[in-house]
Amino acid sequence: MSRTCVFCGAPADSQEHVWPDWAASMLSDAGPLPHLHQIRQEGRPDEERRYSKGAYSVTVGVVCARCNNTWMSDLESRAKPYLETMLHGHGRALHATGVTTLATWALKTAMMVEHLHGSKRRIIPHQEYAYLFEHREPSERVRIWMGAYTGTDAVAVGSMWGLDAETNETGPREWEPDRGARDIWGATILFGPVVFQVFGTSLVPLLNGLRGWSGTHRIWPYEQSFIWTPSPGFNDQQLMAFSEALLHEFQRRVPTGPDLRWRSSSEPDTAHHSEKPPGNLIHGPERSPGGAT
Numbered sequence: 001m002s003r004t005c006v007f008c009g010a011p012a013d014s015q016e017h018v019w020p021d022w023a024a025s026m027l028s029d030a031g032p033l034p035h036l037h038q039i040r041q042e043g044r045p046d047e048e049r050r051y052s053k054g055a056y057s058v059t060v061g062v063v064c065a066r067c068n069n070t071w072m073s074d075l076e077s078r079a080k081p082y083l084e085t086m087l088h089g090h091g092r093a094l095h096a097t098g099v100t101t102l103a104t105w106a107l108k109t110a111m112m113v114e115h116l117h118g119s120k121r122r123i124i125p126h127q128e129y130a131y132l133f134e135h136r137e138p139s140e141r142v143r144i145w146m147g148a149y150t151g152t153d154a155v156a157v158g159s160m161w162g163l164d165a166e167t168n169e170t171g172p173r174e175w176e177p178d179r180g181a182r183d184i185w186g187a188t189i190l191f192g193p194v195v196f197q198v199f200g201t202s203l204v205p206l207l208n209g210l211r212g213w214s215g216t217h218r219i220w221p222y223e224q225s226f227i228w229t230p231s232p233g234f235n236d237q238q239l240m241a242f243s244e245a246l247l248h249e250f251q252r253r254v255p256t257g258p259d260l261r262w263r264s265s266s267e268p269d270t271a272h273h274s275e276k277p278p279g280n281l282i283h284g285p286e287r288s289p290g291g292a293t
């Protein structure tokens with residue numbers, strides 16, 4: 001069965017790098033890095049896969065050459081100057097254009113990461129792909145925050161979760177593990193010293209009152225310009241907590257809403273992809289914690 005482009009429906013005849021391949025040269029002496037995939041899905045056995053592969057070299061064959069070579073490559077080119085500065089360990093002032101570019105890049109990367117886990121394990125609804133394709137930016141159903149990572153466990157992470165809800169609107173739900181989308185979904189995207197929290201839901205009222213975390217900036221929808229700094233940042237332990245923070249927020253708050261409750265057996269689907277670093281992290285020496293902002 002031939003696949004079609006996840007954005008435009010043309011034949012998916014192109015391989016897209018999940019992580020920007022220009023960054024591989026910054027780790028070129030490292031050789032192959034340990035990669036890890038973990039998948040947990042309700043009603044199915046856990047999966048785990050480990051292999052070695054060059055840094056930032058994994059690809060997914062889910063887009064067409066036209067998308068890959070036009071707007072996707074344009075997005076990568078526009079994001080590169082910001083990401084490159086950060087990968088070299090420098091802070092960077094971000095204004096509306098940079099913030100919006102990075103938010104769009106983070107969502108696009110989350111969409112590529114989820115295809116590392118197989119086409120049936122998707123959590124991001126198709127309407128978000130269609131919106132990104134048409135408007136070249138995330139929809140209003142998406143929220144994105146940005147922070148810094150000072151840990152040493154990974155040079156790239158894509159960690160995702162998805163949940164279904166029963167509402168007055170949806171009525172009782174059958175469990176459809178291969179439905180390909182979840183009502184509520186989140187992705188933590190770590191690239192070198194930069195970390196993004198991408199979140200979305202088709203149940204828009206859930207977005208009301210959603211707060212961020214200290215140490216992060218909301219970048220979608222755009223609020224204000226700021227200066228991204230490589231520290232203070234999340235360490236490895238805090239990163240795990242960060243990536244689960246929204247999930248826990250929803251598990252805590254949603255059952256208290258009058259019109260919404262979880263499926264009684266609902267466990268989040270989770271999927272995790274990481275690339276472990278070589279001896280020296282791409283973003284340079286450790287910085288003292290609690291440093292200047």
Ligand SMILES: [Zn+2]
Pocket residue numbers: 005006007008009010063064065066067068
């Ligand atoms: Zn396409």
